[in-house]
Every structure is written in structure tokens, then in C-alpha cells.
Amino acid sequence: MRNINEHTITAAVLERMADCENPRLKEIMSALVRHMHDFAREVKLTEAEWAAGIEFLTATGQKCDGKRQEFILLSDTLGLSMLTVAMNHAKSAQATEATVFGPFHVQGAPRLPLGGDISGGAAGEPLFVRAVVRGRDGEPVADAEVDVWEADAEGFYDVQRTGLDRPQGRAVFRTDGEGRLWFRGVMPVAYPIPTDGPVGVMLRATKRHPWRPAHVHFMIQAPGYETLITHVFRDGDRYLDSDAVFGVRSSLIGDFASHPAGAGPDGSVLSTPFHTLNFDFVLEPAAVAG
Known part of the structure; x- marks a missing residue:
């Protein structure tokens, strides 16, 4: 699929997972994609805000070790x-x-x-x-x-x-x-x-x-x-x-x-x-x- 836009991208991502053989994984990932996309649309997420979110999650992972989760x-x-x-x-x-x-x-x-x-x-x-x-x-x-x-x-x-x-x-x-x-x-x-x-x-x-x-x-x-x-x-x-x-x-x-x-x-x-x-x-x- 080409020329994907904000209205069609969710369906495009879900279609890419159509061949997933694990039904529970497919259910979870499909729901995750739908909810994340709906969240981004609801709050009109900016690129700068999403970059800040990625930095936050990256820092969260970097803070984890054998004694800290x-x-x-x-x-x-x-x-x-x-x-x-x-x-x-x-x-x-x-x-x-x-x-x-x-x-x-x-x-x-x-x-x-x-x-x-x-x-x-x-x-x-x-x-x-x-x-x-x-x-x-x-x-x-x-x-x-x-x-x-x-x-x-x-x-x-x-x-x-x-x-x-x-x-x-x-x-x-x-x-x-x-x-x-x-x-x-x-x-x-x-x-x-x-x-x-x-x-x-x-x-x-x-x-x-x-x-x-x-x-x-x-x-x-x-x-x-x-x-x-x-x-x-x-x-x-x-x-x-x-x-x-x-x-x-x-x-x-x-x-x-x-x-x-x-x-x-x-x-x-x-x-x-x-x-x-x-x-x-x-x-x-x-x-x-x-």
C-alpha cells in the first residue's frame, strides 16, 4: 500500500500482521496498534512530544539493572x-x-x-x-x-x-x-x-x-x-x-x-x-x- 495517510495507516499496519500465526499475539498487537494510534489522534500528538516520549522510555530502560526495575x-x-x-x-x-x-x-x-x-x-x-x-x-x-x-x-x-x-x-x-x-x-x-x-x-x-x-x-x-x-x-x-x-x-x-x-x-x-x-x-x- 502506497500513499498512506493519517486516516489509512492504522489499517495498513494491521494488514501487515494478517499472517501472524499466534492468535493471542495477533490479538494483543492489533489492539495495541489501534489504541496507540487512537491515542495519538485524540491528543494530536506532535513529533516533538513523541520524541520526548521515546526519550523517556529509553531512559526508563537504561535505569534498569539487576537490582532496579x-x-x-x-x-x-x-x-x-x-x-x-x-x-x-x-x-x-x-x-x-x-x-x-x-x-x-x-x-x-x-x-x-x-x-x-x-x-x-x-x-x-x-x-x-x-x-x-x-x-x-x-x-x-x-x-x-x-x-x-x-x-x-x-x-x-x-x-x-x-x-x-x-x-x-x-x-x-x-x-x-x-x-x-x-x-x-x-x-x-x-x-x-x-x-x-x-x-x-x-x-x-x-x-x-x-x-x-x-x-x-x-x-x-x-x-x-x-x-x-x-x-x-x-x-x-x-x-x-x-x-x-x-x-x-x-x-x-x-x-x-x-x-x-x-x-x-x-x-x-x-x-x-x-x-x-x-x-x-x-x-x-x-x-x-x-
Whole structure:
């Protein structure tokens, strides 16, 4: 096709994909082209503006490395991550809601015995977590793999720090025969997502704050159940209603109870105030392949 103009170019691009043998890829790419072209027409996108957009996306990719995923941050702050979670993880009324994965999970976290300390020396007031993992019908889920990660008292994850000789604020546990889990960490605090890259530029330009309410991340996997990726948020946090990545769900707000210095739940004697969290997780049965 020659002499393509603004009115015919969309059809021309779609025609070029007519022989795509993967029907799902063809569906996604065709919809992407249509929506992008409609977007450009709707806002009357200029060449200079599109060049700026390309520069922004290029800088986003250049900011990514083994410890930083700027594209996840971009997806999170645009609400796209939470939209895909909501569409793909509709839960029954009993099951724990899912939320965003976030950019700070890493593979290979240390595997600790129940009761272990995930802090790895990270700063923060002690937090003792007790949880039970159950199925939708109330059955305990034994030997579930529970991946936990959190920021320190300054709001930084270990991958944001340099010079650490061991992981901090992360570990993997296995539930016991009754589906129980317990460990020690640090009290979570609200923190800003990284703003030293293109996402920060976008937030400042649109007059948005970068703050996330205090939370602890959990990823729970067990045979026969859907993998659950979620947070438990700290009740009373000022950013619960304006989370920068739109991840808060009322059902995921936990009671982080505070206690004076003294005997901790694990029998240790603590010279500083400490905190406790009790939270039950309910897994959805895995979908049966049809």
C-alpha cells in the first residue's frame, strides 16, 4: 500500500500482521496498534512530544539493572500493575486479596527456620509476626513456601544499599504441619519509591507524591493452590488512601500492635519497644486445567 495517510495507516499496519500465526499475539498487537494510534489522534500528538516520549522510555530502560526495575515502577505508578492483578486474580470472598509485586523482590533469599530473624541486622524496632496459611475451606496448608521481604527503618530495601555483605529484610520459610508461620523482622515504615529516575520525573511533573504506606510483602506458594502475592499494610498509616502504586486493599490492613520494652513473644528480653502482627492468609484453590 502506497500513499498512506493519517486516516489509512492504522489499517495498513494491521494488514501487515494478517499472517501472524499466534492468535493471542495477533490479538494483543492489533489492539495495541489501534489504541496507540487512537491515542495519538485524540491528543494530536506532535513529533516533538513523541520524541520526548521515546526519550523517556529509553531512559526508563537504561535505569534498569539487576537490582532496579524502573519499568515495574512505571507500571505500578500508572496503575497498570494493579489493574492486571485485579483482572487476573479475582478472589472468592474467603480468599486473601492479591496486590502488586513491586520492584524489590529478588531470588535466592535465605531460607530460615520458623522463628528466624529476617532483618539480617537491618535497623528498626523489632516486629514479631505470627500467621496461619489456610485453604478456602479452612484447611491448614502445611509446607507452604512463604517468601517475605520488607524495607528497613529508613524505608530502604537491601538491594537499594551498597556494601552489604548479606541480605537484609528478606527470607523464605516453610509453614509447619498446621499451616503456621512465625518470624522476627523490623517494624515497617512508610517510604517513597525511588524518584532518581524517569518515574520520579513523571511524578514531579504531574504533582504526585511518591509515598507508599508501611507494609510487609508476602508471596505464598503451595501445590494445589494459586500463588498469592500480597502485602500486609500497617493500620493508621497516613498514606493508606494515597498509595503511590494503588495497592492498598482494606482486607490487607493489619493490626501492628505496639508493646513496651520487656519480654518478647520468642522469650527474648528486649530493651526497646517492639511490635506484633497476627494475620491469617487464605489461599484460592488452583484452577483445574481444562
